[in-house]
Amino acid sequence: MSIAPPVALGRPQLLDINGQQVDYISSGQQGVIRIIATNNQVINQPVVIIVEVRDAIGVTEYISWQKGTLTAGDRHYFEAAWMPNKGCSEASGGCYPDHEIRAFVLSDFEKPQVLTWVEILQGITVRAADYEGEQYKLHRVVVDDVEYHVEYVMDGGNVEQITADYDYRVVSSKKEGVT
Secondary structure, eight states, X not given: OOOOOSEEEOOXXXXXXXXXXXXXXXXXXXXXXXXXXXXXXXXXXXXEEEEEEEOTTSXXXXXXEEEEEEOTTOEEEEEEEEOOSOOBOTTTTOOOOOEEEEEEEESOSSSOOBOSOOEEEEEEEEEOTTOOOTTEEEEEEEETTEEXXXXXXXXXXXXXXXXXXXXXXXXXXXXXXXX
16 A cells, blocks of 8 residues: 655646747756645645756755645645756757656655655757757667667658668666667
8 A cells, every 4th residue: 555645746848938848948047946845635725836957966066945835735836046067968969858856855855854855857959058959859779788868850731851860888797778
């Protein structure tokens, strides 16, 4: 039997400045991280909502928090502005969805109790400000420990060109199939 946490947390979302959900952002461009927290209790709950952005190797690039109180049964929209200061480019070997946004809720900083599961949004791409490949969609595929980089160009909803590159370096110590 599992017990529901006192506060339910929705998966983080990355929004552009117009409020549209996106999966990439450019360095120097402001984005908004939105998280929805719901108090599942019949009592008011003091909270500290924490949001963190990690890069491809797990280094925290950004962290933010907001203290407050969720009233019984209340839903709160937490939003934090995030502006990455570096990104990928064609010169760095291309752009890959390698960042993740993590969020969780504590009761307070003085005697913290964890009130939620950690919610994670993976697959965020951070591009260099001068990256000109806006029309390109990039994917990383791993088959039999070989990493393939598949790139395709969209033109009016149609795929116009597909290219693929590969790297023989081992990207995993176990076979994962297609990711």
